[in-house]
Structures are given as C-alpha cells and as structure tokens.
Amino acid sequence: MAQAIAVATDAGIATVALTRPDFYNAFDLDAIEEIADALLTLGADDAVRAVVVTGAGRAFCAGGDLRWAAGFPAGAPAAFHQLASRFHVAITEIRRMPKPVIAAINGPAAGGGFSLALACDLRVMAESAVLKQAYTSSGLCLDGASSWTLPRLVGLARALEIVASDPVISARQAESWGLATRVVPDGDALTSAQALARELARGSVSAFAACKQLLTDAFDSALESQLERERSAISGCAAHADGIEGLAAFVAKRKPQFGSR
Numbered sequence: 001m002a003q004a005i006a007v008a009t010d011a012g013i014a015t016v017a018l019t020r021p022d023f024y025n026a027f028d029l030d031a032i033e034e035i036a037d038a039l040l041t042l043g044a045d046d047a048v049r050a051v052v053v054t055g056a057g058r059a060f061c062a063g064g065d066l067r068w069a070a071g072f073p074a075g076a077p078a079a080f081h082q083l084a085s086r087f088h089v090a091i092t093e094i095r096r097m098p099k100p101v102i103a104a105i106n107g108p109a110a111g112g113g114f115s116l117a118l119a120c121d122l123r124v125m126a127e128s129a130v131l132k133q134a135y136t137s138s139g140l141c142l143d144g145a146s147s148w149t150l151p152r153l154v155g156l157a158r159a160l161e162i163v164a165s166d167p168v169i170s171a172r173q174a175e176s177w178g179l180a181t182r183v184v185p186d187g188d189a190l191t192s193a194q195a196l197a198r199e200l201a202r203g204s205v206s207a208f209a210a211c212k213q214l215l216t217d218a219f220d221s222a223l224e225s226q227l228e229r230e231r232s233a234i235s236g237c238a239a240h241a242d243g244i245e246g247l248a249a250f251v252a253k254r255k256p257q258f259g260s261r
Contacts, residue, residue, distance in 0.1 A: 004035070005017060005034050005038055012201050013197045013198055015053075016053045018031075018053075018061055024062035026064065027064060027087075032087050036090040039093040040089075048099065049201035052197050054189065060103070061109055063115070064083050064112045084143050084144075087115075091116070091144050099205050099208065099209065100122065100208060101122075102197050103123045105125040106189040109131050111135060114133050114146060115143060118150060118153065119145055119146075123179065123180050124183075124189050124193040124196060125175070125184070126187070130171070132167070153179055205242070206240045210233040213233070217229055245257060245259070246258070
C-alpha cells in the first residue's frame with residue numbers, strides 16, 4: 001500500500017504533505033492513521049519547532065473518502081465512526097501541540113480537509129484555493145472539531161450561515177472572515193507557510209505553547225479562572241529557559257536566542 005503522507009524536516013520545520021493526489025488527498029482509515037501517527041511523533045519531538053501541513057497536487061484535502069465509506073463492509077455508519085475516531089486523534093494533537101501548526105492550503109479544502117485546515121493555528125491560502133465545509137451538502141454534520149473551531153473564528157451567526165448554505169469560500173473571502181491568515185499567489189502557499197514557520201520558530205516555542213493554551217481555554221473560562229491560568233502560566237514561562245533568556249536579553253538590550261522548548 002502506498003504511503004498516504006510524506007514527512008520532511010529541515011532546520012526544525014516539519015512539513016507533512018498528504019500524498020493521495022489522485023483522490024484529492026481524501027483519507028480512508030489507513031491514511032488518517034498515518035496522519036495521526038506523524039503528528040503525534042512530531043508533537044513529541046523537541047527538535048521540531050513548527051509544523052506545516054499541506055497537500056500534494058491540486059488539492060489541500062477533500063476530507064474523508066466517501067466512496068470508501070459507502071463501500072465499508074460493516075456499513076457507512078460504522079465507517080464514519082471509525083474514521084472520525086482516528087481523525088479526531090489527529091485534530092486533538094494539532095490543538096494540543098505546543099508549537100505552531102500552519103496549514104499551507106494549496107488548493108480546495110473540503111469536508112474533513114476544511115476541518116483539518118481550521119484546526120491548524122494559522123492558514124496560508126493560495127489565491128485560487130477555496131474552502132467548503134461540504135458536510136451538510138452530503139446530509140452529514142460537522143466533525144474534526146469544526147463545530148468548535150468555526151464559530152470561534154467567524155462567530156456563531158456566520159458559522160450557521162456556512163453550515164446552512166455551504167458556500168464555496170474564496171481565499172479573499174476566507175481572509176475577510178478570519179478563516180485565512182494570509183493569501184498568497186498560486187504556487188506560493190507551501191513556501192510562504194514554511195517561511196512563516198521559520199519566522200515563528202525563531203521565537204520562544206514555550207511562550208507560544210502557553211499562549212496557545214490560554215487562548216484556547218479562554219472561550220470556556222470565567223474571568224477569575226482565566227486570570228489564575230494566566231498567573232500560573234506566566235510564572236512557568238519565567239522559570240523556563242526561554243523566559244530566563246528573554247529577560248536577560250531584554251536587560252542586556254540584545255536579541256534573545258531561544259532554545260528548543
């Protein structure tokens with residue numbers, strides 16, 4: 001069986017490319033297990049300071065392979081149950097990963113590909129790339145945490161509109177709505193995302209990790225609870241090697257040299 005992904009690491013930047021271009025990088029059970037395993041490995045690797053996720057060929061990712069699900073021996077409900085279980089491992093790892101994860105959206109991102117892109121911390125979109133939630137047009141509902149990420153990015157009313165009408169969202173519209181971080185010329189999504197990853201990797205990964213967790217928790221936290229999380233987190237950052245270096249650099253009026261984590 002051909003591998004569904006390719007992983008390359010260069011100077012602390014890991015690139016995970018979905019490599020089923022003939023299927024628009026749609027994933028079946030084997031493919032999503034490869035993706036989840038790769039993300040779990042990269043998340044635990046201190047030498048990796050940022051991760052870029054992209055697709056080979058013309059698409060970012062078409063999501064779950066519906067033809068595979070329709071032909072699943074135990075039936076489509078069992079197929080989606082198993083597929084979502086594995087997919088959600090990958091999504092959870094992206095959201096918990098203590099380093100930046102950037103989607104390089106080189107082409108259409110639909111269904112689970114839409115959810116995968118939204119789960120990433122930042123999204124760099126090619127000019128002609130599009131987003132489409134696609135689930136409801138097939139009589140399905142959101143998964144891959146998009147019911148969680150979408151309203152946080154665009155607000156509840158806009159999220160309901162996207163669910164109800166399932167529009168094809170252009171890169172410029174995605175940027176206007178807050179779904180895309182940057183829009184770049186066609187062919188530049190991956191190199192631009194990697195350049196952004198290198199830029200972020202030069203910063204303090206430990207500080208990024210703490211802020212990522214704080215911002216994630218903030219939507220479901222009372223003010224007093226969030227303040228306590230902040231107090232604990234900033235104290236922990238100050239005790240970390242990055243915090244010690246950052247404060248020393250500030251006092252010495254020099255540029256900090258941050259370590260791995």
